[in-house]
Amino acid sequence: MEIPGSTVHSADPIPDAFPVEESNRDPNVFLSIGTLIPDDELISEKPFLKDIIITERTSFLDIDKEKHIPSSPTAKKGICFRVGIAFLALALVAAIITLSLFLTRPSTSTNTTKYVYQPKTIVYYWTVSNFIQNLDGVPRFTLGVNGRPSFESVIEVTRGDRIILHLTNNLTVPTAIHFHGLYQRGTPFMDGPSGVTQCPIAPNQTYTYNFTTGDIDGTFFWHGHYKQHYVDGFKGPMIIHDPNDNHVDFDASPSATYSSEAMLLLSDWYHEQSEVLLERYLDGAINPDGIEPIWDSGLINGIGQFECTKNPNVTCVQQEKQAYVQTIGVGETIRLRVCNAASFAAFLFSIDGHSLTVIEVDSVDVIPYTVDSLVINIAQRYSVLVTANQPIGNYLMRAVMYHGDPWTATNIMPVGMNPTVTAILNYNKVLPAKAPITIQPLQNPSILIDTNLVPSEPKQPPPIGANDVTVLFEFEFTTKGNDTYQKAYPSVSTLKDGKWDLHFTNSYTPLMGDFLLNQAWEHGSQWIPEAASNTIFVKTGQVVDIVVRNDDAGEHPMHLHGQSFWVMDMGVANSLASIPRTYPNKNPVRRDVVSITACPYDDNGCLPGNATGFSGWTAPLNGTNVNALPEATGGASNWFGYAVLRFVADNPGIWLFHCHIEWHIAAGLVMNFAVGVPEIQQLSRPGVANQTCSSLNQWSLKTRK
Template sequence: MFSEKPTRREKSSKRNIVIAGVILVVLALAPSLGLGQGSQPWNDASRFLLSKTFPIIETPTTRYYNWELSQSTISPDGLARPMLLVNGMFPGPLIEANTGDRIVVNVTNNMDSGTAIHWHGIHQKGTPWMDGTMGVTQCAIPPGQSMIYNYTITNQWGTYWWHAHAASQYVDGIFGPLIVHSPDEPHLKKYDEDIIMMLQDYYHTPSDPLVNWYHSPKSGGSDPLPDNGLINGRNSFNCSKAAQAQFPTNTKCTDGEPLATFNFKAGSTYRIRLINTGAFADFQFSIDGHTLTVIEADGVDMQPVPVQRLPIHVAQRYSVLVHANETVGNYYVRATINTNCFFGSNRALDPFVKAVIHYENAPVAQSFDSTDWTAASMAPSCVDLALDMLHPYNVQPAPTADVSHLIKFTMKPSSDGILLGYANDRSWSPLMTNATLFQSQMGLTSFDATQQVVVLDKNVIELVLINDDIGPHPFHFHGYTFSVLGWGNGTYVPGQTPLEVRNPLRRDTITIPQRGWTVVRFVNDNPGLWTLHCHMDWHMEVGLLIQFESWPDRIRGLEIPSEITAMCGA
């Protein structure tokens, strides 16, 4: 007889099972221990005012959450439609943590389709299988089953968010804020209150039929257009316009739903964390009579810059300081949908999305006189804030590139008239019963062409991103924050087109202009499979995504928990 010694993978699997068992016990006790998020009304606006008593400290802790994903009919703007909820909430629960904290989220899928949760902007160093991208870093959590996401936030702080990364589920409600604090934040002492404002273009039709329409010759390549916009899941809708929508609906509708309201105290300073959680539209954000001072973009501290109006594209985040120094009264928050970017129109849409700033001791009101900033400050094109306006607070020169990859993106119809997104003339299609990370970890060196995998095996990578499409595209990079050396319309000429290398903007989501270019660089220090994709959900659904395999040899040494890979066979 021979002695059967457990392999490294078997040892790892047993260890993971023990750890998972301990976590499940703690999660089961979480409500009684005051941990995590319990059930609340589906839209309780107070959830997005961060607590003054949250301890911002260096000592790390573990934060536990129990989430149940389900479907229910609700009316965020007065018109009833089925939505996807997390713990009965829309938007979903807040995660608030400090740098160094461990986040443990037990996600139970009570929906009728598989799902995955992506932690948008969190680098997942050492845990790429927790990135939550279906077909890339995991298989879907099957209906009726659970998955424990377990990761540590390392050397990051700022404004992030989480959302479903399976099909178009986040468009239907599976998203929420993720805020990370640190005592090292340079702007920490500059504000008295901390408020989250999530901006969202909103559709009265569930996303599945919209995707099916878009992915058919019927659409003619035109994007589904929103019916409304929401701020923290709230707005009012003119019910008489429901029949005029791009996709008419006749469900129950109530006029005059209340706007989201934020309370100000005269003399205080507020940090407002803006997150565009939408599917397609960019917003022009402003507050009547109040200057916005930008201090953060996508988790990177910025040198303060005052603006009257701030463009924010899909998946981007900003923090702005707002001083409550105006006459006591009520003022409109304006998140205006920039319809200049639309090809077509939706007669049901009122693009002027609003919320209310209510000063303490002012009359309570939803309708009042409040003057917008001049129309001249509204950007006619859908581009980001000018690069020469945003400078990282901590100066960091761009690294010298070891290799440059040219990636051309476009949208064009296939031979059967269906619009597809292409990166270097190939269109991505998600794996349904496997993940490219698992394939790489097992030693696969040649992927199916639909997976769009580019190998990164140099220390510093430059990406020259060319947009051959007639519209702009906000691209988000998983696993990294990149340096943005430049962008513009027309042709980029290496070695001739000027680039900013002294202290370039750093972020994880950048808008590539129409018929334009963007150049980014990053230090390749995070082994894993990472996607770069347009965050306009309709575009990702038709394949506008590319994957980067960072250090394949190191990926093969990863010990991916067996309970993660086991979902592929469920």
């Protein structure tokens, strides 16, 4: 078995250019479209909204005005930015508006007084289209926003703000977007999943997403939630700032203070279109073993490095930039918001020579916890503090994609596949000739697991009682009987009088559920929620436990929309009865994506392993020396991976619970929680929702002809 670190070393492509000074776009600056107007001036149908100024809005530019100024004399501002000359006039107008808002705020100079933030409304005008982009050296048709790569479209607001996002669809197929990690309290129609909370937006139509952040802040991302648009690049960063962030206040948090920040959006990247890949994956005749499509390379903030020299059949074109560069001042501490926006890959993230202090997980602040690397599965987010305490130089930030059996279900990789994507942590913009990029790959990474994390604001999960709901979600992947297609077979039962009552199994949901399709697309305005597939109905106020049982040989990142859950327990077990049902931890980690471990295994299948606690991530980073695995359930034992997740159903809406591996969504690894149907029906459904369904109807009638 290879040592993971050594594999990483040999596979690393070193970016051969260092383009900070050559660029006309500073790599530290995300570009986004947005403008600020006070919340009390906003009425959604006001005509002046059409006339508001749209300006290039530089991410992180506004941050320092929004939050406490660090009182430590050692704190430094590390962010620089550049605004194109054509936008100077518009930027000036925006600055005056921002400044006038700023000047009306209460003083932030004392640490004893909480800063009272006046929420604003941020308006975005986005148009999605499909055009050729060169993200990793191999140009391909890729979805983008306003003619630029999606990764540059940052939603960046402060807790309490309202977000109005006008999304115009310039594609030839429908689309929709989801704001990952947002609760959408009172606005479940704005959550985004096609066929669950909205009809997808027909070509040439506009949908207006209009919602507030509610009471959460932290690191999020937005992404397409129609078919596999996410795989084709339709995704970007989303940040909600805490107006009273202790971590920027040296006196409040002396051991974990940062003075600048950036987001690192990690992704895997495919050279083929998702439609082609999906067709091949689902076809049981071509792909009887259900092997998921494997990426060609990875991206950090939309920039990757495919190994062109290893694949003569691919035409490569020099990119504008070969790697994302993040500048940091000497001695400075930066908050890096790391998000895995991949379709299939789990990442091991590290920075040569630097430790990572975790302060946030999926929007929940945690007691600082220092590691040398992070395992981050799909749709998970971690904020880490990194201090520039090493000799001045350039250090590689490495994101390595777990690959080989069991991660990728095969050891055969696409030709030229690069499992490592790198970015550069650059001290004070030193040039590479003076300070060469270091190469110090990790040899034995320390692995962060959920049970290491302790929320800094304790929140005890309520007990689950006889009138509450316990759901068992089990799944396996197979082609069964006469099925032609590869399918996930989730089966869902609820616990009644100590017995499992099976609700559905073998369900195949090619899209998501079909709530609104029933409501308005297929059945006019009549709502027939019972007709929706894979759905468990929950009353408002009930406590819900989801027991997830993973009978598959791979890890699965399970995501719940509409709320976070407590991770009550996770591990491996050989019977449902042996899963503990009492939990001593009064403050378990809360998050919205949990990676359900595969069982420890050998050639005969699952092994007992450490049955009393989580033993996840047991497979090596590069599993290529591991023998092919039999199906876990067909092995010598009945061991499986599990997690118990608890939430309070106090947010009426239709909330998806699904695996965030995009191929598995398509295979049907999806269910819905319908929370508080009577309360949902009392919510006023925005007019745009009905319009979108009728436009979709017209479009589909037209295309059927």
